[in-house]
Each structure stands twice: as C-alpha cells, then as structure tokens.
Amino acid sequence: MIKIENLSVSFGAAEAVKNVTLEIGAGEILGVVGESGSGKSVTALTLMGLVSETARITSGRISFDKETLLEAGKPYDKALYRKFLGCRMSMVFQEPMTSLNPTKRAGRQVEEMLRLHREAWRPQGSEASGGERKRKGRELPGALTERDKAEGEDIRRRVLEIFRAVGLKDEERVYESFPHQLSGGMRQRVMIAMAAVLRPDLMVCDEPTTALDVTVQNQIIELLREINEKQKNAMLFITHDLNLARRLCHRVAVMKDGRVVETGPTEELFKNPREEYTRKLMEAVPSRMRKYGGIADSFAREYMGERPGEQIRGRGVCGEMEGPGDTERAENTEGPGDAVLEVRDLSVYYQEGSNSLFARNRKKCAVEAATFAIRRGEVLGLVGESGCGKTSLSKAILGMNRDIRGSVVHHSPHPQMIFQDPYGSLNPAKTIGWLLQEPLRARGRREASFRMSEADRRAAAYDMLRKIGLPETYYARKPAQLSGGQRQRVSIGQALITEPGLVIADEPVSALDVTIQAQIMELMQKFREEMGLSYLFISHDINVIYQMSDRIMVMKDGRIIEQGDTETVFHSPKEAYTRLLLSES
Amino acid sequence: MEQNLGRRNNKYLAAGLVMTLLVAGVALLGVFWTPYGTTVMSASEKFHGPSLRHLFGTDNFGRDIFSRVMKGAGATILISGLVVSVSGAMGILAGAVTGYFGGILDEVMMRITDAVNGFPSVLLGLVIISVLGPGRQNVVISLVIVFTPSFIRIVRSEFIRLRDADYISRARMMGVGRLRILFVHILPNTMSTFWASVMIGFNNAILAESGMSFLGIGVQPPDATLGNMLSDAQGYLTRAPWYALAPGLTMVWIVLGFSLLGEGLRRTQT
Numbered sequence: 001m002i003k004i005e006n007l008s009v010s011f012g013a014a015e016a017v018k019n020v021t022l023e024i025g026a027g028e029i030l031g032v033v034g035e036s037g038s039g040k041s042v043t044a045l046t047l048m049g050l051v052s053e054t055a056r057i058t059s060g061r062i063s064f065d066k067e068t069l070l071e072a073g074k075p076y077d078k079a080l081y082r083k084f085l086g087c088r089m090s091m092v093f094q095e096p097m098t099s100l101n102p103t104k105r106a107g108r109q110v111e112e113m114l115r116l117h118r119e120a121w122r123p124q125g126s127e128a129s130g131g132e133r134k135r136k137g138r139e140l141p142g143a144l145t146e147r148d149k150a151e152g153e154d155i156r157r158r159v160l161e162i163f164r165a166v167g168l169k170d171e172e173r174v175y176e177s178f179p180h181q182l183s184g185g186m187r188q189r190v191m192i193a194m195a196a197v198l199r200p201d202l203m204v205c206d207e208p209t210t211a212l213d214v215t216v217q218n219q220i221i222e223l224l225r226e227i228n229e230k231q232k233n234a235m236l237f238i239t240h241d242l243n244l245a246r247r248l249c250h251r252v253a254v255m256k257d258g259r260v261v262e263t264g265p266t267e268e269l270f271k272n273p274r275e276e277y278t279r280k281l282m283e284a285v286p287s288r289m290r291k292y293g294g295i296a297d298s299f300a301r302e303y304m305g306e307r308p309g310e311q312i313r314g315r316g317v318c319g320e321m322e323g324p325g326d327t328e329r330a331e332n333t334e335g336p337g338d339a340v341l342e343v344r345d346l347s348v349y350y351q352e353g354s355n356s357l358f359a360r361n362r363k364k365c366a367v368e369a370a371t372f373a374i375r376r377g378e379v380l381g382l383v384g385e386s387g388c389g390k391t392s393l394s395k396a397i398l399g400m401n402r403d404i405r406g407s408v409v410h411h412s413p414h415p416q417m418i419f420q421d422p423y424g425s426l427n428p429a430k431t432i433g434w435l436l437q438e439p440l441r442a443r444g445r446r447e448a449s450f451r452m453s454e455a456d457r458r459a460a461a462y463d464m465l466r467k468i469g470l471p472e473t474y475y476a477r478k479p480a481q482l483s484g485g486q487r488q489r490v491s492i493g494q495a496l497i498t499e500p501g502l503v504i505a506d507e508p509v510s511a512l513d514v515t516i517q518a519q520i521m522e523l524m525q526k527f528r529e530e531m532g533l534s535y536l537f538i539s540h541d542i543n544v545i546y547q548m549s550d551r552i553m554v555m556k557d558g559r560i561i562e563q564g565d566t567e568t569v570f571h572s573p574k575e576a577y578t579r580l581l582l583s584e585s
Numbered sequence: 586m587e588q589n590l591g592r593r594n595n596k597y598l599a600a601g602l603v604m605t606l607l608v609a610g611v612a613l614l615g616v617f618w619t620p621y622g623t624t625v626m627s628a629s630e631k632f633h634g635p636s637l638r639h640l641f642g643t644d645n646f647g648r649d650i651f652s653r654v655m656k657g658a659g660a661t662i663l664i665s666g667l668v669v670s671v672s673g674a675m676g677i678l679a680g681a682v683t684g685y686f687g688g689i690l691d692e693v694m695m696r697i698t699d700a701v702n703g704f705p706s707v708l709l710g711l712v713i714i715s716v717l718g719p720g721r722q723n724v725v726i727s728l729v730i731v732f733t734p735s736f737i738r739i740v741r742s743e744f745i746r747l748r749d750a751d752y753i754s755r756a757r758m759m760g761v762g763r764l765r766i767l768f769v770h771i772l773p774n775t776m777s778t779f780w781a782s783v784m785i786g787f788n789n790a791i792l793a794e795s796g797m798s799f800l801g802i803g804v805q806p807p808d809a810t811l812g813n814m815l816s817d818a819q820g821y822l823t824r825a826p827w828y829a830l831a832p833g834l835t836m837v838w839i840v841l842g843f844s845l846l847g848e849g850l851r852r853t854q855t
Contacts, residue, residue, distance in 0.1 A: 395754075398758055400754060400757065414760075416755075417755065419751045419755065421751055424750055425751040425752050425755060426752055427752040427756070427774065428752075429774045429776075430773070439759040441761075442759045442762070442765075443759070445760075445762065491755075494755070498759070
C-alpha cells in the first residue's frame with residue numbers, strides 16, 4: 001500500500017538515508033530497527049513530509065496507494081500532504097512530554113484532529129454544510145447554531161470513545177486534564193488516541209515507548225497491536241529495541257548508516273539473520289541467556305579468599321554527612337569485614353513544592369527504611385521503574401541528600417557515581433584531559449598525602465584514557481566532540497581515577513545504543529576485575545541487571561521489596577511485582 | 586555544513602570587528618593627538634562645513650568638530666566600558682553566590698535588584714546624579730548602580746540552571762571545593778550568555794551616558810562627549826546640520842559595530 005522506493009535524503013554533504021526501499025502492506029506492522037543515526041527517523045519523517053527544510057531528497061519516490069506523495073526533484077506538495085496527514089496517515093512521537101501542547105486540555109487537542117478533518121468522519125451529505133456553517137459564522141460572529149452544538153456533542157462523544165478505546169479509564173477526567181496532570185504513559189495514550197481517532201490507513205510510531213517504563217511500555221505495545229487488529233491499518237514501528245520489534249511487528253527491516261541492511265518476516269529474521277550486522281545487533285541485546293558473570297563470580301571468590309590483607313577499611317568518607325539521623329563514622333562499626341557499604345534503615349525525604357520563602361514545604365518520603373550491604377568486589381543490581389526512589393537512594397548514599405534518617409556506613413575510600421545522561425555528566429567547557437585530572441586535583445587539595453605533581457596527574461590521565469579505550473588525541477578534545485558512548489567512557493574514567501572501592505552507576509547504559517551498551521558493560525566488568533571494585537548498578541532494564549549483577553534488589557514505591565542472589569530472584573521470584581517485571585521483558 | 590555556518594557568522598564578526606576597531610583606534614588616537622585643540626575657538630571659522638581642513642566642519646565657536654568627536658567618543662567609550670566592567674564583575678560575584686547557594690542571601694539580593702529595576706533606568710540614573718552632583722565619576726557610579734542588577738540576574742539564572750547539572754553533582758562528589766565549583770566548574774559555562782549581555786549592556790551604557798550628557802548632567806562642558814555635543818548642536822540643526830550629524834552618526838557607528846560584534850560572537854559559540 002505504501003511504497004518507499006530508492007529514497008535518499010541528504011543534509012548538506014551528509015547523506016542520512018541511502019537508497020532505502022520499504023513497502024508496507026495494508027494491515028501490516030513493519031518494524032524498522034537500527035541504532036541512533038541509522039536514518040530510521042529521517043526515513044519516517046520524510047514519509048510524513050515533516051523532515052526539516054535543510055534536507056534534500058536526492059533520489060527516489062514515496063507513494064501511497066496510487067498517489068505519489070513525494071518524488072526527487074519535485075517540490076514538496078503541501079496541499080497534497082495536508083489532505084493525507086492526520087486522516088490517512090498519522091504519527092506518534094517518542095517524547096510524550098513535549099509532543100502535547102502544554103497549554104491545552106488533552107481532550108481539546110484530540111478534538112482538533114476531528115475539527116480539522118471533518119470530511120474524514122462526517123457523512124458525505126453534511127460536508128456541504130461545513131461551508132455553509134462558515135458563511136454563517138461570518139455573519140454572526142460567536143453565535144452557535146444548533147448544528148454546531150450537535151457537532152460539538154458528536155466530536156466530544158467521539159473523543160471520549162477513543163479515550164476509552166486506548167485504555168484511558170477515567171476518560172472524562174483525562175478530557176479535562178492538561179498534559180502536565182497526566183503521567184507519561186497516559187500522555188502517550190492521548191498521543192495514540194490522537195493518531196488513531198480518524199482511523200488512518202497508516203500510523204507511524206517513532207520510538208513510542210522509549211521514554212516509558214517497562215510495564216507501561218508493554219501496555220502501549222499491546223494497545224498498538226489491538227488498534228492494528230481492530231482498525232486493520234498499516235503501521236511503521238521505529239525502534240532501537242529488537243525485543244519490542246520482535247513482539248509487535250509482522251516484518252522487520254534492519255537499518256544501518258542510512259541503508260536497509262536486511263528485511264524479512266520477523267520470526268525468520270530473528271531465527272536466522274543473514275547479515276553480520278543483524279547478528280551483531282541481536283547479540284548485543286542484553287538477555288537472560290548469557291551472562292558475564294562467570295568471570296566475576298570466580299574473581300570475587302578469589303579476591304576475597306586470597307587477598308584479605310588488601311582490604312581497605314575505615315576511611316569513613318561520609319563522616320561529614322550529618323542527616324537528622326545518626327550517621328555513624330566507619331571506624332567503629334562491627335559489620336562483616338568484607339562489606340564496602342552498609343545501609344541500615346535508610347529513609348530519604350524530599351521537600352515538595354517550591355523553595356520560595358512563602359511556600360509551605362511538605363516532606364515526602366522517597367525511600368523508606370532501606371537495609372542492605374554491598375560486599376567487596378560484588379555487583380549489586382537495583383531494579384525499579386522511574387520514580388521508585390532509585391536515584392534518591394543513590395544520592396543519599398553519597399551524601400548528596402542530607403534529609404535522611406538511618407545509617408550509611410562506607411568502608412571504602414571515595415565512592416563515586418556515574419550518571420545516566422552522557423551528555424550532561426561532563427563539563428562542556430573543559431577538555432577531556434582536564435576532566436580526568438580534576439578528581440585527582442580535588443583529592444590532593446583535601447588530603448595532603450595524595451598531592452600529585454602536574455606531570456604525574458597528566459600521566460595518570462593519559463593512562464586512564466588508554467584504559468577506557470580512547471586514543472591519546474582525545475586528551476585535548478572537549479566533550480562536544482565525543483559520541484555518547486565515548487562520553488560515558490570518560491565518565492567512568494573520571495569516577496575510577498581516584499581508585500574508589502565502590503561506584504554507584506545510575507542507569508549508566510540506558511541512554512546508549514545496544515552495541516555501545518554492551519561495550520560499556522564490558523568495560524565496567526573489566527575495571528571490576530582489575531581494581532576489585534564493587535558496583536551498585538541501577539537500571540530499569542532487568543536484562544541489563546541480570547547480566548551485570550551478583551545480587552539483585554527490586555525497588556517499588558520507595559521500598560526494597562525483594563533482594564537476593566541474581567539466579568534465585570530470577571528463577572523463583574517471591575513478589576508478584578518482581579514476577580511482573582520479569583514476565584514483561 | 587558547519588563550515589558554511591562559520592563563514593556566515595564571520596561576516597557579522599568581521600563587520601563588527603572592523604567598525605569597533607576603527608572607532609576605538611580613532612578614539613585612542615584622540616587621547617594623545619587631535620588635529621586641533623578641542624577647546625580652541627576661532628571666531629573667523631564658525632560654522633564651516635565639512636572640508637579637508639575640518640573633516641566634520643566647525644561648530645558655533647569655530648572649534649574643529651572632528652577633534653571634538655575623537656575626544657568625545659573616547660570619553661563615552663571609556664565611561665561605558667568602565668560601567669560595564671564594574672557592573673559585570675559585581676554581577677558575576679553576586680550572581681554566582683546568590684544563584685548557587687540560594688537561601689536568605691539570595692532572597693534579600695533579589696528584592697534589592699527588584700527595587701532598582703522597579704524604576705525606569707534612565708530616571709533612576711538621573712535621580713542618583715542629582716544627589717551626587719554632575720561629573721565624570723558620578724556618571725560612572727550612577728550607571729553602575731543602574732546596570733548591576735541586570736547582570737546579577739543573568740549570571741544568577743545561569744548558575745541556578747547549572748548548579749544541578751550532572752557534571753556539577755559529580756564534581757561535588759569528587760570533593761571539589763565550593764569556590765572551585767563556582768568559578769572553575771560553573772563560571773566558564775555561563776560565559777557565552779554573559780558576554781552576550783555585556784555587549785548589550787555596553788550599548789545601553791553608551792546610550793545612557795550620552796543621554797545624561799545631553800541633559801547636561803553628565804560630563805560638563807567644555808569637555809566633549811557625544812551627548813553634550815548633540816545637545817549643543819540642536820539649536821543649529823538647520824544652519825549647520827553636520828554639527829549634530831557628526832556625533833550622532835558616530836554614536837550609531839559605535840552601537841551598530843558593537844551589536845554586530847556581539848551577534849557574531851554569539852553565533853560562533855552556538
């Protein structure tokens with residue numbers, strides 16, 4: 001039904017899409033899978049006529065049924081597109097936070113679709129009256145005719161209907177809600193309602209679930225499948241997540257560097273991929289089938305059994321951490337000798353509302369009575385959905401949040417943290433070399449025994465650069481010149497250059513492509529072996545957690561609901577919520 | 586594509602640089618040498634039009650306007666530059682501290698800047714001058730009082746934006762000291778915004794200083810500034826239009842050059 005033939009799109013000298021040919025039949029879900037920069041989004045945007053003005057279509061054509069939407073060398077036909085967009089083809093974007101207008105009620109935004117495309121849903125006879133209504137409107141500005149009222153009622157009824165259909169239970173309330181009053185999942189449902197309300201022949205979904213939690217992600221996937229079955233429309237589903245594509249799509253096309261590498265029916269393609277790249281992509285996906293663990297386990301045993309003399313104890317970095325609770329100094333704690341971190345009954349609070357003088361602040365509990373320990377050389381995985389308190393917990397452990405009760409005892413020097421966003425965690429004004437040296441400078445300033453000469457620091461930074469697998473020329477570069485994965489490497493190097501005993505990694509791979517993800521996880525494992533590190537590894541992706549961790553904690557609504565050995569938790573989860581997490585990924 | 590953008594930016598930057606350097610060079614020259622004395626009158630040469638002898642003509646006392654413009658532009662640029670440097674520096678200090686630490690200090694500081702911003706800036710400047718009395722350094726003092734709050738606001742909002750950035754959290758975790766975080770980690774990242782506001786501030790200072798001189802409460806005659814030359818010239822607009830045009834166009838030249846320079850700089854940074 002939809003044919004993309006030989007499409008090439010360039011931005012200036014760079015070709016983003018090269019000779020892409022795709023075909024979507026009626027009622028079919030085609031998945032386009034690829035890493036960031038593979039041209040999958042540009043292809044979709046070009047199909048929708050939404051690609052930016054700087055893009056040039058250098059070859060190929062796009063046709064819809066019999067009509068040609070776009071052809072190389074011909075100017076973009078706005079009028080034609082306006083006829084198609086919305087009523088015959090529609091789009092769901094990745095970011096539910098920004099793709100709804102924050103100043104308009106959700107219901108109104110869906111209504112607008114119906115109002116703009118009357119011809120698509122009103123019976124033929126009344127089309128003429130649309131024009132008549134306009135004329136009347138000019139004569140009597142502001143006056144509502146009976147017909148207008150009836151139409152308004154009709155539109156409202158349709159919107160509520162589609163809200164129910166996309167699983168928004170309290171549809172009347174949602175209708176009157178502003179986007180900020182809705183959760184991410186609900187917003188994405190509103191987006192889908194908007195895209196599906198006119199029963200378009202083609203829905204383009206660009207990473208519709210990427211910004212959502214796993215459990216919500218699955219509901220959205222189910223919803224899309226349901227819409228596809230009911231409305232029999234075609235879908236173009238763009239994702240970087242192979243598992244999702246496998247679950248939803250009938251056919252899958254794999255893209256790399258602007259080209260379609262391989263396409264075929266989903267199961268066939270997943271069972272025996274023909275191309276090297278497809279295989280690599282599938283191997284990089286963290287799964288419960290494989291585990292780096294073997295090495296790590298033996299390492300932990302070896303390290304703890306044979307080299308007890310090297311245990312560093314009682315540095316008590318968090319001694320200055322004075323919450324309302326009694327944070328003990330590490331010197332005088334009993335505790336098992338091999339623990340790098342002990343957390344007892346830790347509750348973390350945060351202030352709700354603005355920090356203004358006049359607002360009354362209410363305390364909310366982000367983490368409730370968490371108790372756990374991390375042993376030397378161990379990776380403790382912490383899994384939970386967004387808002388469950390993972391980040392609050394990790395910040396409290398590092399003394400970044402002082403509103404706590406309970407105790408946090410460190411037995412390792414200088415615990416460090418790695419953040420999720422590789423773009424935000426390096427100072428853009430500094431060079432990589434400077435960034436790698438800064439932890440050493442800071443430590444030298446605090447502790448005289450660690451003071452290093454400029455030359456030593458430089459040497460240490462070059463050494464770390466090599467260890468994190470970046471060429472020496474990167475020393476003088478700035479973060480803006482690095483890719484996401486490279487930045488995350490620098491973050492890791494920065495955290496490890498002072499040789500901490502414990503590193504808290506808050507979703508360190510969530511913002512990265514799968515192949516990069518695998519590399520970063522490998523790098524982290526390598527450092528763990530070399531330096532005898534412990535990690536508190538936080539992720540929402542239970543497969544990533546499985547691959548990295550020796551033990552697992554499951555967190556929900558600020559509580560740790562389950563913890564235990566990775567294998568035990570995965571094979572016989574005690575809590576229903578854990579089972580839900582496991583079953584859905 | 587990036588190179589393309591760079592070339593287009595350089596046009597702004599180049600035009601701005603040429604205009605600014607030219608006027609700054611001439612003004613700097615004026616400090617040491619002018620074709621004629623700025624206060625030398627000559628009854629026989631009143632109201633001569635522009636010629637090779639007197640590039641911009643002469644005024645009602647037969648003084649050479651080009652010489653006076655040289656001196657006047659110098660005075661105007663000096664005063665504005667001083668005002669912007671002092672209030673910029675104060676803005677960085679106060680903005681950094683209030684933005685990063687927040688709390689009571691921030692609250693008090695913001696109410697003070699609100700109070701200052703509550704008055705039209707030129708009017709407030711006039712009031713301060715009328716209290717302090719006219720004169721070069723009083724002009725500087727009053728304009729610093731008027732201009733500092735906006736710099737504090739700009740720097741403060743940048744610090745508020747950046748204080749919770751991941752890389753700042755990480756710096757804190759590494760044990761970097763507070764002052765170092767403020768001035769080594771955060772400050773460089775505020776500079777593009779800061780310089781843009783310095784450029785605008787400088788132009789505003791030029792206009793404000795000229796306005797004060799025009800009203801006769803700034804730099805006092807017989808010293809020349811662009812503002813008091815305009816003020817003298819307004820009585821002779823029809824008889825000797827070059828008298829008003831020379832300082833007026835010079836002012837336009839300075840402000841335009843600086844705007845272009847600022848725009849050029851802004852574009853190279855983004």
